[in-house]
Amino acid sequence: MNEILKLDHVTMQFGGLTAVNDFNNHVREGEILGLIGPNGAGKTTVFNVVTGVYYPTKGKVLFNGLDITSLKPHHITHVGISRTFQNIRLFQDMTVLDNVMVAQHHEIATKDAEKYLVKIGKSKYGANSTWFWRSVFKLGYLRREKEMKDKALNILEKLGLRKLAAEKASSLPYGEQRLLEIARALATDAKLLLLDEPAAGMNPSESQQLVQLIKWIRDEFKVTIFIIEHDMKVVMGLCERILVMDYGVLIAEGTPDEIQENKKVIEAYLGEEWSHVAE
Amino acid sequence: MPMKLSNRTNFILTVALVFFVWLLLFFINGHMNTYMIRIVSLIGIYGVMAVSLTLINGITGIFSLGHSGFIALGAYTSALLTMSIHQKEVTFILDKVAWPFNSVQLPFLPATIIGGIVAAVFSFLIGWPSLRLSGDYLAIATLGFSEIIRILALNLRSITNGALGLKSIPQYTNVWWSWTWLLITVLFVGSLVNSSFGRALKAIREDRVAAASMGINIFKHQLLSFVIGGFFAGISGSLYAHWLTTIDPRTTSIGVMLTFNVLIMIVIGGLGSISGAIIGAGLFAILTEWLRFLEEPMKIFSFEFSGIAGLRMLVFSAMFVMVMIFWPRGIMGRKELTWNTLYSKLRRGSGESNE
Numbered sequence: 001m002n003e004i005l006k007l008d009h010v011t012m013q014f015g016g017l018t019a020v021n022d023f024n025n026h027v028r029e030g031e032i033l034g035l036i037g038p039n040g041a042g043k044t045t046v047f048n049v050v051t052g053v054y055y056p057t058k059g060k061v062l063f064n065g066l067d068i069t070s071l072k073p074h075h076i077t078h079v080g081i082s083r084t085f086q087n088i089r090l091f092q093d094m095t096v097l098d099n100v101m102v103a104q105h106h107e108i109a110t111k112d113a114e115k116y117l118v119k120i121g122k123s124k125y126g127a128n129s130t131w132f133w134r135s136v137f138k139l140g141y142l143r144r145e146k147e148m149k150d151k152a153l154n155i156l157e158k159l160g161l162r163k164l165a166a167e168k169a170s171s172l173p174y175g176e177q178r179l180l181e182i183a184r185a186l187a188t189d190a191k192l193l194l195l196d197e198p199a200a201g202m203n204p205s206e207s208q209q210l211v212q213l214i215k216w217i218r219d220e221f222k223v224t225i226f227i228i229e230h231d232m233k234v235v236m237g238l239c240e241r242i243l244v245m246d247y248g249v250l251i252a253e254g255t256p257d258e259i260q261e262n263k264k265v266i267e268a269y270l271g272e273e274w275s276h277v278a279e
Numbered sequence: 280m281p282m283k284l285s286n287r288t289n290f291i292l293t294v295a296l297v298f299f300v301w302l303l304l305f306f307i308n309g310h311m312n313t314y315m316i317r318i319v320s321l322i323g324i325y326g327v328m329a330v331s332l333t334l335i336n337g338i339t340g341i342f343s344l345g346h347s348g349f350i351a352l353g354a355y356t357s358a359l360l361t362m363s364i365h366q367k368e369v370t371f372i373l374d375k376v377a378w379p380f381n382s383v384q385l386p387f388l389p390a391t392i393i394g395g396i397v398a399a400v401f402s403f404l405i406g407w408p409s410l411r412l413s414g415d416y417l418a419i420a421t422l423g424f425s426e427i428i429r430i431l432a433l434n435l436r437s438i439t440n441g442a443l444g445l446k447s448i449p450q451y452t453n454v455w456w457s458w459t460w461l462l463i464t465v466l467f468v469g470s471l472v473n474s475s476f477g478r479a480l481k482a483i484r485e486d487r488v489a490a491a492s493m494g495i496n497i498f499k500h501q502l503l504s505f506v507i508g509g510f511f512a513g514i515s516g517s518l519y520a521h522w523l524t525t526i527d528p529r530t531t532s533i534g535v536m537l538t539f540n541v542l543i544m545i546v547i548g549g550l551g552s553i554s555g556a557i558i559g560a561g562l563f564a565i566l567t568e569w570l571r572f573l574e575e576p577m578k579i580f581s582f583e584f585s586g587i588a589g590l591r592m593l594v595f596s597a598m599f600v601m602v603m604i605f606w607p608r609g610i611m612g613r614k615e616l617t618w619n620t621l622y623s624k625l626r627r628g629s630g631e632s633n634e
Contacts, residue, residue: 051492053488053492072491072496073491073492074491074492074493074494074495074496074497076492077492077493077494078494082492082493083492085488085489085492089486089488089489090485090486090489091481091482091485091486091489091490092485092486093481093485093613094478094481094482094485098478098481101475101478102475102478102479102481102482102490102493102495103493103494104475105475105476105478105479105482105493105494105495106493106494106495108475109475109476109479109494109495109496109500110494110496131475132476132503135470135471135474135475135476136467136470136471136474136476137470138470141474144475145474145475148475184493188493188494
């Protein structure tokens with residue numbers, strides 16, 4: 001399979017602390033890849049490097065073979081990578097529909113990353129600066145607005161949030177807020193979704209539903225999914241391949257079965273002196 | 280029955296409202312005394328100021344305290360352009376008036392637009408460095424810049440006539456000018472807020488990190504909002520100058536005090552609501568005028584009190600505190616007064632609703 005995302009020997013240092021040390025791996029197109037590890041292992045830092053929040057100290061990030069290391073977060077989204085957050089970050093005071101519609105704004109407003117899009121054959125929006133005036137004076141804008149709205153409603157429909165479209169995001173129950181974050185990420189037209197602990201705070205039956213849902217999303221929207229998760233049931237039930245990090249270092253890689261057997265992983269989670277008990 | 284009105288009904292009602300307001304203005308202009316007419320024009324001017332600051336502070340969430348700087352820029356620029364060349368020679372006694380103002384005189388409309396453009400250019404120049412900050416730091420930076428503009432006005436004597444200020448500015452601002460500009464401002468800002476760009480600005484207000492990761496260029500969008508707000512602040516400054524007929528660089532006229540007054544308007548009205556901003560502007564203009572009776576000498580139980588200057592601002596502050604206690608998010612909050620909200624209120628009121 002084709003490598004959609006490649007982290008090429010990425011190192012991220014904050015002063016004396018090395019949060020990510022020589023991370024060298026890739027995400028294959030269409031797979032569901034898990035990234036696990038104890039707290040503070042550097043998992044979210046990997047996501048932040050990929051999404052342009054941090055510029056890595058060393059190494060490169062390649063998306064479809066193109067170097068995106070130096071792109072800003074909003075360009076990363078425009079290129080086709082979108083994420084959710086560990087602690088929910090919805091636009092609380094906006095409606096559910098507006099939350100999903102705003103994720104499409106980059107299609108008409110971001111134009112600096114166009115050269116990357118041309119290379120990967122995704123340049124179809126024709127973002128340009130005239131859209132501002134066209135939206136204020138409503139010159140051909142209302143049709144575009146309707147397209148955005150239809151697309152947003154379509155995504156909400158598929159995720160079962162359609163009936164809540166007019167509600168404020170803050171009034172949604174926790175599980176549905178998580179779902180809305182995924183809906184919003186999908187609305188950016190992303191090819192690669194980075195999910196940061198989507199099952200956090202869910203009860204076992206909710207997280208089992210989430211597993212089914214994420215698999216379904218992968219097939220329905222034809223996306224690749226890179227997921228950080230602490231809930232082992234979710235990770236083992238969902239991922240086709242798992243990467244394990246500890247203290248910023250990638251210590252293991254393999255299928256869920258291989259990871260469960262891996263001695264290093266058990267050590268990382270339980271500590272060396274307890275690892276024999278687990279065996 | 281649907282709880283929402285169709286777009287066409289909305290449009291017709293809006294046009295009818297504008298028509299009605301214009302009829303009302305026509306009546307006021309014809310049948311009321313000059314004092315009332317001046318207050319009605321002032322409401323329009325304050326409305327432009329409040330709506331422009333609402334775009335920056337309420338919608339985009341940029342805590343800017345530099346609004347009076349842009350108002351002052353628009354006021355000085357347009358006043359210098361509309362004053363007759365002779366009048367300028369008479370007024371400028373400290374220094375000769377500098378080119379190009381010593382040789383031009385323009386009608387009110389182009390002067391106002393140029394005033395707006397000058398303010399927009401300066402808001403770009405100020406926004407470019409300071410919008411890299413956020414929160415309190417940005418507030419201090421913008422406050423500082425507006426103070427710099429005031430100090431420049433105090434010292435660039437060949438352009439601004441220094442501390443003496445500009446006098447005998449033609450009194451062009453009437454009810455029509457101020458309310459037409461208010462209409463234009465509301466249409467422009469309202470249209471912007473209800474578009475994809477408006478959604479992006481609100482998203483930045485709600486959560487910067489999430490907005491960036493949804494593909495919104497935060498700096499560019501904030502700058503956009505800042506410059507548009509600056510433009511309309513310049514317009515309001517021009518209207519204000521031609522309403523007051525005299526401007527000078529004191530903090531109490533078009534200095535920091537004015538920023539805080541506009542801030543009071545939008546906070547009373549509801550931070551983030553255009554209709555709230557206009558309600559706040561109206562209340563502010565009416566209350567500050569009406570409360571003037573407090574400063575006049577009065578007689579209570581045969582005791583004579585001489586007028587206390589500034590008492591009305593004290594009472595006004597108390598009222599402001601009361602509003603904040605009972606409506607912590609202002610009168611409108613972040614909601615807009617739309618036909619739909621009125622319609623659903625009416626239906627609920629008459630008990631017809633089956634929801």
